[in-house]
Amino acid sequence: MTTPSSPPPLTEHAHLVHPKYRPDIDGLRAVAVLSVLAYHAFPQWIKGGFIGVDIFFVISGFLITTIILGSFQGDGFSYREFYARRVKRIFPALALVLLATMAFGWFALLPHEWEQLGKHVAAGAGFVSNFAFWSEAGYFDNAAETKPLLHLWSLAIEEQFYIFWPVLLGLAWKRKWRMLTVLGTVAAMSFLLNVTTIHSHRTAAFYSPLSRFWELMIGGMLAYARLHRPPPKPGWTRHAQSIAGLVLIILGLCYIRGGKAFPGFWAILPSVGAFFCIAAGPSGVLNRYVLASKPMVWVGLISYPLYLWHWPLLAYARILEGKLPSDGIRALMLVASFVLAWLTYRFVERYTRRSENPTVTAGLVAVMVGFVVLGMLATTRYYVGRHSDPYFNKTAAAAKDWAYPDGMSPINVDGEVLQQIGHGKRRVLFFGDSHIEQYGPRAVELSKIAPNTLDSLSFSTWGACPPIPNVVDEQNNLCAQRRDGGMRLAVSDKFDAVVFGACWNCYFSVTDKPTAEDAAADRYYYLDGKNKRRFMGGGGADFALNTLETVMTALSKHKQVYLLLDNPVGDGFGPEEFVKGGRLGNMTVGRMSPTAPWAPKQKALHERMRQIAQRSGAIVIDPIPTLCEKDQCIRADADATPIYKDAGHLRAEYVRTHATYMDPAMTTPAPAR
Known part of the structure; x- marks a missing residue:
């Protein structure tokens, strides 16, 4: 369907059109977030649970494109209102999590960990976390499980989509381009980039928005179809879509593994599965009786703060333990995540989302800018954490002293x-x-x-x-x-x-x-x-x-x-082994003696x-x-400077x-x- 000959203007006085609330989509959010939580806490149980992020991408693409295209065909699209609503939806819970993560990090982290957290706080508040973690990825990067804000990479991709997508659709609407052609072209180019780089540049394929936008476009194309073509009548077609969607998602949870070339072709399973679940509508049999059930809708309503809270809790539990925490501790962290998510939703999100006061939006933007500044001060050592023995910096410098392939071509x-x-x-x-x-x-x-x-x-x-x-x-x-x-x-x-x-x-x-x-x-x-x-x-x-x-x-x-x-290699050679004491109490770092057996x-x-x-x-x-x-081997020089970067490498x-x-x-x- 072509666009009208006289499209409504994109004005500041226009009002956004929002799709009718569908409880089954909140239920689909619950499937996504529960998959991610289960994978992060108990990866041996649901080895493909990370595909929940891909489900989120499809949902976001569907809802945001529905709002934009529906507004174009109504009174017009207001960029100011759109971004104000995004700010009120995203910033409050994120600000709380950044504040709590940074406060606990100041108390418990070592200097080099605090500096890295500062970088991640600044990147998270600036919605460029995917690029920050992309730049860090490598054989010698510290374990993902010890980065409390690692999960913000997916939020950054969604935010980059919110910036890019309304502008492109606005241009297409003004130039009277065929919307479905625009959607299909972006999806095809992004998917092609994904599958052609997944083996040669796997980290880039994972973190780059360009190789992820196709998943959002799948939802976007469904939004276009629902706005321009009548949905199938309630009946077996919808039931089949509902069943097919959840079956594809379950297959992804069962068969996709972290070691596979993901996203690549494997990401088709959860993405198309989410597509079918949304396409089935609220009358689809599993949508109606499973996704729209009260427990699933409740989890879906708190899914955003739940996603934000769970990973810092699991990461800090691992940091405090110095290893993978017990099943009981990880389960306790998930319970705490649900409690914090509900409190955030009930007492913070509901207030800010309903507020029409423009100072609320401006204040939230100012808070996020403040976190960018605070994170930069931490990562540049202008603002230090509680554990600040200067020898920590010497051992941290050793841990980061890896120069390959610097100087080579x-x-x-x-x-x-x-x-x-x-x-x-x-x-x-x-x-x-x-x-x-x-x-x-x-x-x-x-x-x-x-x-x-x-x-x-x-x-x-x-x-x-x-x-x-x-x-x-x-x-x-x-x-x-x-x-x-x-x-x-x-x-x-x-x-x-x-x-x-x-x-x-x-x-x-x-x-x-x-x-x-x-x-x-x-x-x-x-x-x-x-x-x-x-x-x-x-x-x-x-x-x-x-x-x-x-x-x-x-x-x-x-x-x-x-x-x-x-x-x-091994015990006695890594400088990190000389850190003594508890992170919640007093910590010291012992000066390394010259040799180890x-x-x-x-x-x-x-x-x-x-x-x-x-x-x-x-x-x-x-x-x-x-x-x-x-049989005694050097591990530090005369002034206790480590000669190893870790327990295995000089x-x-x-x-x-x-x-x-x-x-x-x-x-x-x-x-x-």
Whole structure:
């Protein structure tokens, strides 16, 4: 249907048209928020619960587009009223949560955590959280479970939609474009961006509004259809849509996993499911008797503050515990979330949403600007938290001292993206995981102090991914792809030398039944034909090390091969271990003594790796003579400055000047004149 020849004006005196209230949509909100809460608190129960966010996106797209298009066809659309209503709907609960989160953070967080929270508060109040978390995402980012405002990324995308969408539809209305064409074009472009970037730029696909808008557009296209075409009469069509919608959502909850390429094509399940649920209307059988039931509607009414409150409570519980809290504590946090959400809805939201006083809107905007300023003061250390021992800053500086791939340039070699530095004649491939990456700063330092001797160095790496064929990591879905690509380059004629390196201690020093501390390593196994041989208790570690020896032996016949042995890792080396006391009481950080013991099982693996290198003809690169003496290994320098960034990785500052044992693999001495 084309637009009228004389469209109503977009004036400040127009009144927004709001769709008739549908309790079943509040029930659909309840499905979305309960899925998210269950996933965040008990991910082992509902592993696909994060799709609740995608359901929210479709609902928002439907309701907002209905308001905008309905207003265009009525008295006209008022931008001022639209944004004032958005402010009164969104800002009050968000301001309360930001205030509570920051107040508790001031009391309980360490200095570097407080600084990061300040950044997240400023980003949350400015509705750019998705970009903030996108910039932080990486192998060494601190755990998502310890970021109290991580969940605001989805709210930021919705706010960006509220800014972009009315302007585009207003332009389309004024130019008399076909609305359905506009909706379809935005949806198609966004979905195409989503599916084409999900593998190569997964973080971008997840956080970028451009790759998420298609989900809002699904709701928008349904809004257009309902405004311009009569809905199907009550009957089997609506019942079928209602059933199909909830079935698709349930399938998504059951089969979508965090390790899958999400959103990608997988996001179609919850998005189309939400589409069918809304399209079914209030008379659809499950809409009427399930979604519109009083308990579901009640949860739907408080769904927004419930979503805001639950994650800071769960995150702070984990921070206080220092690990995953017990089931009882997590359940208690959910109960507290419901209580706070109801109180927020009853005594704050209902008042501000009904208020017609323009000073309320202005005041809410001022409050949000204040949070942006307060967050910036915290992240720049002008406003510090309660725990402010200066040595905290020294350990925090160590924890953030990771410089790979700074100073290098990305290059594409046969379809593989590598980090490259140096222009020497010898071409060296550094192949492995983050324990290869940690030596990138040494290569950059050599490029400054001895550029004429530096070889042409290329790094093919992937975090927590050992450079051994047939090794499978259950939690790292891109490991095999990146590892196999690096292996193809290693055996090709593109490189004259290959350096194999990895956190061998992480994968192979524990092969018996795992303790709680070793449980993370129990995700690796060796795929022997159709047999899955686990590293722990299944003999997979021996198969993997034998394969590594076979590969290096074959390569050594044609090119130089190096095996980089591991640095000591584990208890005693991470600077964070020296924080003492309770976060709710007095906290101190102990000054690190110079050394820590080298674990016997790591020493035994070190010798085994040395023998593998010798049998295969590989050149050994051994950091132990530099780091250890008589089974005591350096962890801090004379003034108690940590040399490790965490329990496994050397910090960049130390590597630049002390990791000279890497030089033979990185340089070729200049010929004598």
